[in-house]
Amino acid sequence: MLGKEIDIEKIDLLSLSILVLLYENKSATMTSKALRIPAPKISRCLKQLRDTFGNELFVRQRYGMHPNEFADQLYPIARNIIDTAKAFNRLDPNIIKSRQDYPIAIPDAISCTMMRSLINLVHDKEHPIGISLELWNGNSINEVLNGNLSFAVSCHYSQEQLQAYSDKLEVIPIKSMENLYVLSREGHSILDSDISFERIAEYPFVYTEFGKPEERASAFQRFCLGEGIPLHTEITIRNVASLIDYLINSDALALTSYSSLYDKFSEIPLLHSCQLAHRETRRMLDKFPCSTLFLVRQKGVRDANLDWLVDRVISLIQANLN
Incomplete structure (x- = not known):
């Protein structure tokens, strides 16, 4: 139980973004670079969060900032708020879009090597589409379900277990990963x-x-x-x-x-x-099944450009992973 009532008005999106990036990267330096704000600003926002929640949240160790158990509880809530807020970036002030944009999530372990190929793939299309590439996180499947992501690439041991998240999901196997x-x-x-x-x-x-x-x-x-x-x-x-x-x-x-x-x-x-x-x-x-990559999208959502992008991303991953 919390020792005091949390003053929500003192929590801002920038501070939550700092909390999320610190949790994921364990590095104040990387967080500063990612948000393009100076290190002192990171420290001030983190101090404000600590005062607001009445908890240290992170402990400085030899290899960066490490979250404590309370930060483990805060992270999925903060991640969800930040991901939801990103929807503002997808609003079109001109109402009429020059091209269709598709937000997608792909694991960092894949995007770190196929980013250029993915960009070229979209640019080479006869009628280019836009993509917003996000790194997969623990909330990505829910983001697909609520429509904030067009699709996500996820890693799991079983298609049935992944499908069990919702009957509204279409789960497409991409590739089994049998090597270590x-x-x-x-x-x-x-x-x-x-x-x-x-x-x-x-x-x-x-x-x-x-x-x-x-x-x-x-x-x-x-x-x-x-x-x-x-x-x-x-x-x-x-x-x-x-x-x-x-x-x-x-x-x-x-x-x-x-x-x-x-x-x-x-x-x-x-x-x-x-x-x-x-x-x-x-x-x-022989004791545990190998991991498999799956593409997860909403059932019943059909769009020619989205179908094209799904097929190309699947082919690209299959070609780039042994």
Whole structure:
């Protein structure tokens, strides 16, 4: 229970945007750059939020600002408010639009490598359409349901479980991701010999899931628990830029099913990525299903341009992911 009644009038959209970005990026510097406002402004807004809620919200640690349990409760509410407010940007003051705009959400692990291809795809269309690309977050499926997103690309273990969110959703399978990739800094000691789940667990682990509804543990974490393999999960990161910064300066490891991250890490100095041996991957997949990418859209909503965009995005993802 809260110790005092919250004065809602003291909460503004900028402060909520700061809270959301701090929660997602764990970095005041990245938040400052993303919002294009100076660091002192970030500090003042955060202080105002702390005073308003009567809670510290974030704790400064070695690798950035980390949310506490109360911030965990605030985040989905703040995220929903910010996403709803974005609808103002889609209002047309001239009433007549020169082109149709489609807001879509795609996991950061995919958009970080296919952004240029997606832009070219839309620009090369005979009658160009507009897209508003947002990163997938835990509220994206609800945003599709309420019409604020034309569609979202989501990652899940089961089409049936994803479909269970609503009978108003059309869930289209895109691609099963049956490979696993180890992400680390360059020269990491784990690279000196064959990599197994047991060896991965010898190092600090970064839990990084992209495009999935919130879950308590990844398949790898559940596998280690079931096999009695001690695993220290050091931090949760769901932002590619933050993951890169963290791994460059750490002995921690991350495990992902996105080949797009494997490709991106292979191109960045001081980082390394490698595919886990098939026999090792099968150890986990024999106990837990592999992740699959799905495109989620509203049922019964048909538009020629939207159908075209859905088909092209699906083809683009299939072509870019191994």
